[in-house]
Amino acid sequence: MSKNLAIWEKAKREGRKMTMITAYDYPFARLAEAAGMDAVLVGDSLGMMIAGDADTLRVSLEQTEYHVSIVAKAVTRALVMADLPFGSFEESPAQAFASSARLLKAGADMVKLEGGAPMVETVAFLSRRAIPVCAHIGLTPQHVRQLGGFKRQGKTPDAAAKLIEDAHALTEAGARMVLMEAIPAELAAEITRQLTVPTIGIGAGPGTDGQVLVMHDVLGLNPDRAPGFAKRYLDGADLVRTALAQYAEEVRGGSFPPAG
Template sequence: MKITVNTLQKMAQEGQKIAMLTCYDASFATLLEQAGVEILLVGDSLGMVVQGIDSTLPVAEEEMLYHVRCVARGAKQAMVLGDMTFGAYQESPQQAFAHAARIIQAGAHMVKLEGGAYMADTTRFLVERGVPVCAHIGLTPQFVNTFGGYRVQGKSEEDARRIVNDAKAHAAAGASLVLMECVPAELAREITESISVPTIGIGAGVDVSGQVLVLHDMLGVYPGKKARFVKDFMAEAGSIQGAVQSYVQAVKDKSFPAAEHTF
């Protein structure tokens, strides 16, 4: 069955957890899809895990389009979600649409943009022109220099209210998904209960509509210190396929994320 925005909405309404992983090539697209992953995120995280740079910021539009094309060739049923790259969409809704259109034409079914309520007009502009949007809020990696590093967001009352407002603004603007990164689990649950849009968490607790991890983190192949929300599913699996299946099962039965992966 082809995964569409309607599929995701129905899953969320019925309490079925959505499994998402990052993906950057055709072979992994086929493998992840066969293991039951509903959404393949062609993330600008490729800058770090594929290109070996220290942030997502230098990833170019043409590089993103290349990887979207690769993943789209391998995916037959899963939804392909393409990241919008830094500097290619923040200037105006019109600029964002031109960038999003190229990502969709490359084979994505939805685009992901980072930013709070101030980006809701862009979300609306894209949706009204036929581009489904996933709004990424909380810790937004393209703002790493503004944040002063990769830090948990929403810990203070003021910051928490801001993130709630961000989610509501994007939902009202027509976003199909809201992705929350590195926010306290209680806040993520409150947001999930307050909007009608499915929510995806990464470091946002278990009470969201679905989960996402970076593939290389989930397989334990990315060097360096691991974030708290990461679990190495390869450590107990006999194969990559088995690791991905374990991840999907853990998302579905709510055993991941556990307390030790949560803020």
């Protein structure tokens, strides 16, 4: 078992909150590690944050593998989690294993896959073959077209009951973590109380064992696209724009580079 995963499981038992942030390259992963993040997620959100896509569906396994290899170079302490991108795991458990093996060889400690009950067989297959899995339920961005958009999930009693059922089925199949996205806080807290594995929330209230946000949302680098539940800790877009404008002005004015 990964030492980094064991730290998360120990934190769950001791009631300590854990932190996760996305990163897609070496500089940001290095900063996340230096800041003391407990985990770095190489998410398929890179399609939206890095490539400017409207959703995550175009991200390939090869792209994810490349970004994992870069991030893993910068991270020595935190857990490195990698998303299985759309189309890389749904066809069969064997396909999921082949994709997961590539991501672990690239440097990931754990893979994350989206979906509830239909993914139970796949999670069991991976778990029996030494692949640590984080299950992702609630709002699953890879299903955005089926869901009709990035909509909050688990709002009705039936929908909430289904998510609880999915969480138990996935962990019984071997999932070592459960990420819950955009579901009611009370529901996320209840699922967290019922599960023995660590839970991670994003837009799911304060009752989960850990929290994850997208790096670019935290730093304010894509302010026009940030979800309502994200908190901006820095006006990064303004700071970068100002610095670049100053550089351009100095070049055009002849003050950079200095003479001699």
